[in-house]
Amino acid sequence: MVLQACTEMVMPMTCSNESMFPPSTFDYKDFSEQCMKKYGVMPRPHWITTEFGGYRFKQVIKRFGSNIIFSNGMQDPWSRGGVLKNISASIIALVTEKGAHHVDFRSATKDDPDWLVEQRKQEVEIIQRWIDEYHVDLKQG
Structure with missing residues (x-):
């Protein structure tokens, strides 16, 4: 525990x-x-759903979240509880049928399948776009 x-x-x-x-x-x-x-604490079983909106999660996160990628592989048994559709232009769901839990976070190898290489490429492109937008915003003051 x-x-x-x-x-x-x-x-x-x-x-x-x-x-x-x-x-x-x-x-x-x-x-x-x-x-x-x-x-020395008592459990708070409803804290996470209260704090993050529970069944209204998408409505809540749209109001305070940005620049989030929800990467979901449908081979992950937890994927059905994941974010499987984009919530906004900057809260993005990348879904792959073949992926599993955190497989895209692992180090790249020469044996990585094409779908995994593409998934990582998309993640990098999205993050790079956010960084570029940030630098443009800084220059504009």
Whole structure:
């Protein structure tokens, strides 16, 4: 257990006895007691959805966010919860069918598939455009 699991990212993970994984349950009372004992804090299970808009995330981030790339590979089991469509001109979703969790963050190799090379190229081009726009804005005062 890490502090952030108690304060910001309460993510109860459970498993039934009908899967290949061992059954597990989540007891919020027990979890809360562990957080208090280890870190002296009580969990805030709704903090992240309250802070960042929950189901209204796109509406909220559009008002205060900019220059964000949400890179999603659809082979990532978490991808269905990701941002899969552009929210604004500067909050961009790059989606690839073949990618997985953070694969575009790994070091490039000579064996990288073409789709991954293209994904990274798009990311660099977008970021370079933002940097160029910033420098133009600086010169204009």
